[in-house]
Amino acid sequence: MEAILQHFNHTYIQKSMTFVRFFLFPILIFSLFSSTEILAQANTLIMGKITGNKTEQIELHVNQQYLNGKLDTYKSNILEDGSFMFGAEVNENQLIYLDYSRNKAPLYVEPGDTLVINFEAENFQYSFRFKGSAAGNNELLYNYLKEYPTETNRFKMLQYRRGTYWYDVDPKMDKIMQDNPPSAFTSKLDIRKASTFSMVDFTVKNNPTKITRGFRDFLEAEAMYQNAYHKMLYGHIYKNKYKLDNTFFTFLEEVPIQNEAIGNFWYRQFLLALCNHHSENFKVKNETYIEQYNFAKDRLQGSSKRFVQSDILVKALREKIIDPISSCYRDFVLTNELYHFHQKVINQYEKSVKYMAGSKAPDFTLTNDSGTPVNLRDYAGKVVYLNFWASWCAPCMKKMQQMQSLQNGKQIPNVVFVNVSLDRKEELWKKTLKQKKFSGVHLWAEGNIDSEIANDYQIRILPQYYIIDKNGGFAEKPPSFDLIEIQNKLSQLSTL
Numbered sequence: 001m002e003a004i005l006q007h008f009n010h011t012y013i014q015k016s017m018t019f020v021r022f023f024l025f026p027i028l029i030f031s032l033f034s035s036t037e038i039l040a041q042a043n044t045l046i047m048g049k050i051t052g053n054k055t056e057q058i059e060l061h062v063n064q065q066y067l068n069g070k071l072d073t074y075k076s077n078i079l080e081d082g083s084f085m086f087g088a089e090v091n092e093n094q095l096i097y098l099d100y101s102r103n104k105a106p107l108y109v110e111p112g113d114t115l116v117i118n119f120e121a122e123n124f125q126y127s128f129r130f131k132g133s134a135a136g137n138n139e140l141l142y143n144y145l146k147e148y149p150t151e152t153n154r155f156k157m158l159q160y161r162r163g164t165y166w167y168d169v170d171p172k173m174d175k176i177m178q179d180n181p182p183s184a185f186t187s188k189l190d191i192r193k194a195s196t197f198s199m200v201d202f203t204v205k206n207n208p209t210k211i212t213r214g215f216r217d218f219l220e221a222e223a224m225y226q227n228a229y230h231k232m233l234y235g236h237i238y239k240n241k242y243k244l245d246n247t248f249f250t251f252l253e254e255v256p257i258q259n260e261a262i263g264n265f266w267y268r269q270f271l272l273a274l275c276n277h278h279s280e281n282f283k284v285k286n287e288t289y290i291e292q293y294n295f296a297k298d299r300l301q302g303s304s305k306r307f308v309q310s311d312i313l314v315k316a317l318r319e320k321i322i323d324p325i326s327s328c329y330r331d332f333v334l335t336n337e338l339y340h341f342h343q344k345v346i347n348q349y350e351k352s353v354k355y356m357a358g359s360k361a362p363d364f365t366l367t368n369d370s371g372t373p374v375n376l377r378d379y380a381g382k383v384v385y386l387n388f389w390a391s392w393c394a395p396c397m398k399k400m401q402q403m404q405s406l407q408n409g410k411q412i413p414n415v416v417f418v419n420v421s422l423d424r425k426e427e428l429w430k431k432t433l434k435q436k437k438f439s440g441v442h443l444w445a446e447g448n449i450d451s452e453i454a455n456d457y458q459i460r461i462l463p464q465y466y467i468i469d470k471n472g473g474f475a476e477k478p479p480s481f482d483l484i485e486i487q488n489k490l491s492q493l494s495t496l
Helices: 002-008 011-016 018-032 036-040 135-147 171-179 182-206 213-237 246-254 265-277 285-299 302-318 326-335 339-354 394-402 426-436 452-456 483-494
Strands: 044-051 057-064 070-077 083-088 094-100 103-109 114-120 129-131 158-162 165-169 365-368 373-375 383-389 415-421 441-444 464-468
Touching: 044 094, 044 103, 057 083, 070 083, 103 114, 103 135, 114 135, 129 135, 135 182, 135 213, 158 213, 165 171, 165 213, 165 265, 171 182, 171 213, 182 213, 213 246, 213 265, 246 265, 265 285, 265 302, 285 302, 285 326, 302 326, 302 339, 326 339, 383 394, 383 483, 394 426, 415 483, 426 441, 464 483
Parallel strands: 044 114, 383 415, 415 441
Antiparallel strands: 044 083, 057 070, 057 094, 094 103, 114 129, 158 165, 365 373, 365 441, 383 464
16 A cells, blocks of 8 residues: 555655545545555556547556466456546566456556556547556657557467467568568568667657656567567478578577677567577477577576566476476476466466366356357366367368268267357457357356456457366377367267
8 A cells, every 4th residue: 555655755746636536545545446455565556538429447467477377367446536546466577458338459568667557448448548657658659659650459469389389470570471581571570670779869869758668678679689589480381482591580680699688579479489489409399498498598597587487388288298297397396486487387387186087077058059058067077178269260161071970979978068258249259159059068158268258268369278088087188180089089978
């Protein structure tokens, strides 16, 4: 609470809210926050006012997954005059996301910041007006985003797999990659990087007190590592088309691997892609993860090192590679000095053991397309093929079509096919079912990727499925998505 009070003493708030601060502060806190528990650990204040036709609540999302595996969501009520306020815990200089009426907008904050945002309800981020200690940083951020807009919905990103790493790429960037040969593509990326650096230098020169050193470093890291990341991706996926050899990757020699901008998404992705790039000679996945872990151990320090090592361990554990990676796991537990990364790995270890064959599948209650509540326990005594999908996911739709021969329920007795949609809108889900006439049990998870069932089943990529045995425990899945192998597995389980 002291942190919130200190931020309220900021000049802007002091001038405009003196009466509130001295006489109505307890009432304001109670009215704005839907839960006051967050105040105990809050170190950053985000507040503002909305004009126009307002909703009742606004949310703030702080991504801590790269640190401790959590996505923190804060909620604030919106008062009659449009006021809202968040007290959030922020551990690194990073982007956070304001979520209003299902629209998300990025904000840059540093631990201890105060940021005031006023906007129009009908125009959201396009009408943002900033005040407070973080105002200058966010004004520059939005100038940058106007020049280089980015896709914030990760489910709309395209993916390419290389080794153990999945590259995410914005559809617009993917189009640029497809349309340009190597020299033209790298030239476009270098122009963008140079333009960003010039934008930062110009802003700092003209407003030296408005831009923090932390944000300058953050935006320069954004430009530098986004550049290197996409060049790496290009070099891998167009290697054969343009007959590229290893000399294409010499640009990596000029990119500093060690940086303090661990809160920057592109720096983190660059590190993971780079580790994968250096482990390509290892064909066995177990050895690949060990090589990547040791690469980070030898080449990185501090938060960068612990982030990469923890992420590699989490990936291996998620894939149930427990015994082969155990030596790296023990090394990390014994040597890691940064607790939040430690907790992230421990939590994944516990989940991996939980999701191993024979462990109990989490129960859930969702509504089917007829409006009837459905529980997993309703299917006790049957084998459940639990499929997660969405109508906008092309691979999901293809696999749904492929599964129709099995989902008719006639070929395999005592098996039920339960399809959980992570579509954002219920009406879109129902429209797709009506058009495609998919068979099986159909459920909708409100909240899509942030829904309780998506978190319980660790759904981070679509499509995804589980097989649950007659006793409600996870069964081992076939190593690949092959209809014959899946059918044989389901048949085997149904006769036990």
